[in-house]
Amino acid sequence: MSEPLLSIENVRLEFNTEQGTVHALRGVDLSVGKNEVVGLVGESGCGKTVLGLAVLGLNPMPPARLLDGSQILFQGRNLAELTPHELALVRGTGISMIFQEPATSLNPVFTIGDQISESIRLRIQRQRNEDKSTPSSSEIDEQVYEALRLVRIADPERIARRYPHELSGGMKQRAMIAMAMAAKPSLLIADEPTTALDVTIQAQILRLMRDLMNEVKTSILFITHDLGVIAEIADRVAVMYAGHIVEEAPVGQLFAEPLHPYTQGLLASLPRLSDLDREIKQLPGSVPDAINPPSGCSFHPRCEFAREECRTESPKLKELKVGHKVACYLY
Amino acid sequence: MGLLKFCLKRIISIIPVLIGVTLLTFLISRVVVPNPARAWAGLKASQATVQAIAIRYHLHDPLYLQYYYYLRDLLSGDWGTSPVNSQPVLDNLTAFFPATLELAIVAIIIAAALGIPLGVYAAVHQDKGIDHAARLFSLGTYCAPPFLMALLMQLIFSYWFRILPSGGRFSPLYPLPHKITGLLILDSILSGNLQALGIALIHISLPALSLALLTFGLITRLTRSSMLEVLRQDYVRTARAKGLVERVVIFKHALRNGLTSIVTVMALLFAFMLSGAIVIEYIFNWPGIGRYAVQSILSLDLPAVMGTTLVFTLIIISVNLLADIAYAVLDPRIRLD
Amino acid sequence: MSLFDKTELRLTGVYLLRNKLSLAGGAIVAAYLALTVVVTLTGKFLLPYDPYVQNFAQTLLPPNSAHFFGTDDLGRDIFSRVIAGAPIEAQIAFVVVLISLAFGGSLGAFAGYLGGMAEELLMRITDVFLSFPALVLAMAVAIAIGPGLTNSMMALLVVWWPWYARIARGEALAIKNSQYMEAAHAAGLRDVQIVVRHVLPNILMPLLVYATLDISNVILTGSILSFIGLGAQPPQPEWGRMVFDGQDYLSGAWWMSVLPALAIFVVVLAFSLFGDGLRDAFDPKLRRR
Secondary structure, eight states: OOOOSEEEEEEEEEEEETTEEEEEEEEEEEEEOTTOEEEEEOOTTSSHHHHHHHHTTOSOTTTEEEOTTOEEEETTEEGGGSOHHHHHHHBTTTEEEEOSOHHHHSOTTSOHHHHHHHHHHHHHHHSOOSSOOOOOHHHHHHHHHHHHHHTTOSOHHHHHTSOGGGSOHHHHHHHHHHHHHHTOOSEEEEESTTTTSOHHHHHHHHHHHHHHHHHHOOEEEEEESOHHHHHHHOSEEEEEETTEEEEEEEHHHHHHSOOSHHHHHHHHTSOOGGGTTSOOOOOOSOOOOSSSOOSSSTTGGGOTTOOHHHHHSOOOOEEEETTEEEOOTTO | OOHHHHHHHHHHHHHHHHHHHHHHHHHIIIIISSOHHHHHHOTTOOHHHHHHHHHHTTTTSOHHHHHHHHHHHHHHTOOOBOTTTOSBHHHHHHHHHHHHHHHHHHHHHHHHHHHHHHHHHHHHTTTSHHHHHHHHHHHHHHHSOHHHHHHHHIIIIIIISOOSOSSOSSOTTSOOOOOSSSOHHHHHHHTTOHHHHHHHHHHHHHHHHHHHHHHHHHHHHHHHHHHHHHHTSHHHHHHHHTTOOHHHIIIIIIHHHHHHHHHHTHHHHHHHHHHHHHHHHHHTTOOSHHHHHHHHHHTTOHHHHHHHHHHHHHHHHHHHHHHHHHHHHHOGGGGOO | OOTTOHHHHHHHHHHHHHOHHHHHHHHHHHHHHHHHHHHHHHTTTTSSSOTTOOOTTSTTOOSOSSSTTOBOTTSOBHHHHHHHHHHHHHHHHHHHHHHHHHHHHHHHHHHHHHOHHHHHHHHHHHHHHHHSOHHHHHHHHHHHHOSSHHHHHHHHHHHHHHHHHHHHHHHHHHHHTSHHHHHHHHTTOOHHHHIIIIIHHHHHHHHHHHHHHHHHHHHHHHHHHHHTTOSSOTTSOOHHHHHHHHGGGTTTOTHHHHHHHHHHHHHHHHHHHHHHHHHHHHOTTTOOO
16 A cells, blocks of 8 residues: 555543543554545544544643654654644644534634635645745635635635525535635545534535545545444544544445454444344443543453453454454454 | 614614613702702802702703703703803813823723733633733722722822822923814824823823723733633634634634623723723823712712713713624624524 | 522532632631621720821821821821721621612512513613613712712612612523423412512522622722712711822822722722632532532
């Protein structure tokens, strides 16, 4: 495989809270290559959002702390070691991020056009041009409209003058995507972008993102808890549980042949239209306490195949077949 | 809804309040006062004058009729005559108003220039040393009685160090600048009179500083709590995710949202400041409506006191209205009504 | 819904203790109140000097070991006068706040609960009152009814009650739609009974917290009123009045004005710090486990 765009290695992150230290990320390994959509799936509380934020250093740093040995390699640099100012330079034009709630994630007092043009100006500022000419405001406006057209918004001139609260949920999310893409990042991190939307709008946005990826060649790290969404959009999938990646595979492989007991449990709990009589199995137990995680493999308290070694040491990710990794002592 | 329609709606909603306010001042000056005719004529007035006053202000008519005459007089500019200096109260007020306006403007500029950055800084560095110091300092200045501030300033800078004048708006030894607006600083600048500018600035510094210190604590507290609220918002995180520098994130994205709540309490701030101005003007012998109010009280000049009451209230109502409009300008969501 | 839930009180106490500034404020408030009680009961007995006796041999003396705060232009000991004047501020503050709370709070509770015309009327009336800056309206009323301690309290009452009416109305509105109220209504209680027995007790807490913070505001405004001459008349040792009397001697005998002014400042600050801490302690959002 060619050089990955983003390589996350042994990332560990904890939060200092009054109740104790929350071990949110406990040694995560993940990579995103060029021109691919990597899905990161897991239940609430598994740490997937924290991982997305950690790449760009957006977790509030007084309570949060990245532990030594964490490596987030992007364009030859370890993002975990950059100063806040250096990190700001990577954000937007290198790696961009969109969030779950477009209603609160867009600034209510600036127009859509204003907010998008900020990204555009930032990109222009950072490019090294031979002719250091500053584009005129009408040129910037044109680029804003282009960005809006890219996300399939008809009548971009009118929308650009609108404020966020004047748009519907789907439009707001498109605007967010436009804003993120306007800086032309190599990688887009999408944190549950469709969760807050209606199902029909959800489908539209997913289709849009897939088309965008083909047109603009930006990779996407798509974070979600919804396996159905993953099936639609991802090329590769990583399954996360209690701060670890437990399985990673091409999307078809994962659904056809889940190896990790947790993945198997997740898939078994999905209702399927094609098999209405099938009994839905529920995963026993609940998500582990992040302050006092179980010893050894975090999943062992809920696993029907748990063995002695599962209780003592956490299994590492092993590549079983080509492109299919799993962290389990069964293999 | 559009800004214009919003403004019109707000202006119309003020009218019942204005009626209520004039009704209350009317009741105080005619009903609460034990002997209105005597009070309006002045304590030293002869019986004949008292009776003339009673006739002029229709004091023997039924109350509702009296109120009608009262309103009519107010609107036509007859706010009564001061028994102390025999001048129409409204004339006195218009003469003294520019001085208070100038003092208020300078004080607010100083207070905002000090208070807003300090509030932002305290919010960004919450719970650290500077935050606690800022909170204590702002509470302290808010709790200080206005005369404490003014007297200490006067004591230290006028009497002990002798670097600033202890009172007055201008030196009697020099000619005033050519009158254009009535605001001495502005007039000096407009007519290029540097000497007058210097004198005016020296004289305004202590009163303005006292007034500013009184108010800046409130501004700091408000800015801080407003910013704390804003910095928690998702759109601040988005701004960082876009790659904007921290300074831009705080001063463009966060502060702009924080300002809306600061503006809404500007009216509260103004009322607070006006009350302080009354005392501070008196102590520094600043010829504004605050000093006029105190002098009127000391000389038991009822028409003048009622006049200043009305004027102060009208100022506050106007400031409230402006704040509402400013809020609608700053926050587009409000215009949807 | 017990008014004094024991766990609530304990948590509040713990939180208060953690906030050192509020505690300091509370200590000063307690000391001040204790002083007030003592002076009211013992009169001139415990004071170093009689606060009313003039002594022309000892005028305008700076603070020294005999006269801690110096003497004024009539030879009176300022320290004794400041102590003697302490109950006056407390009296004004507590009378005004408690009556405003009782009167305004009840009015607001009724209006908020009953809704409709009653509520509208109350809102309009309080709107008018609240358009006036507090000091300005108090000044107008005070000059109309004449100077004096009782009159200044009445003037302040006129100005202060609307705040409590507003808050009570807001709180009553919040409670009005709760199921608890529906149950009371369904049980056949008349409106008056509901308000008195159920609404009032529940809004009492927030009103009391506000009142504690408000005491400092009343003291400040009251002191300005007496500074202008509308409060307690000389020779009563009211602090605001003492500041005014000392103005003419500022350059030569600053202690005449500055020390009573500082006394006002300390008391106001103490009540504010304590009230702030109290409010934070009762705010469930700010409280941490």
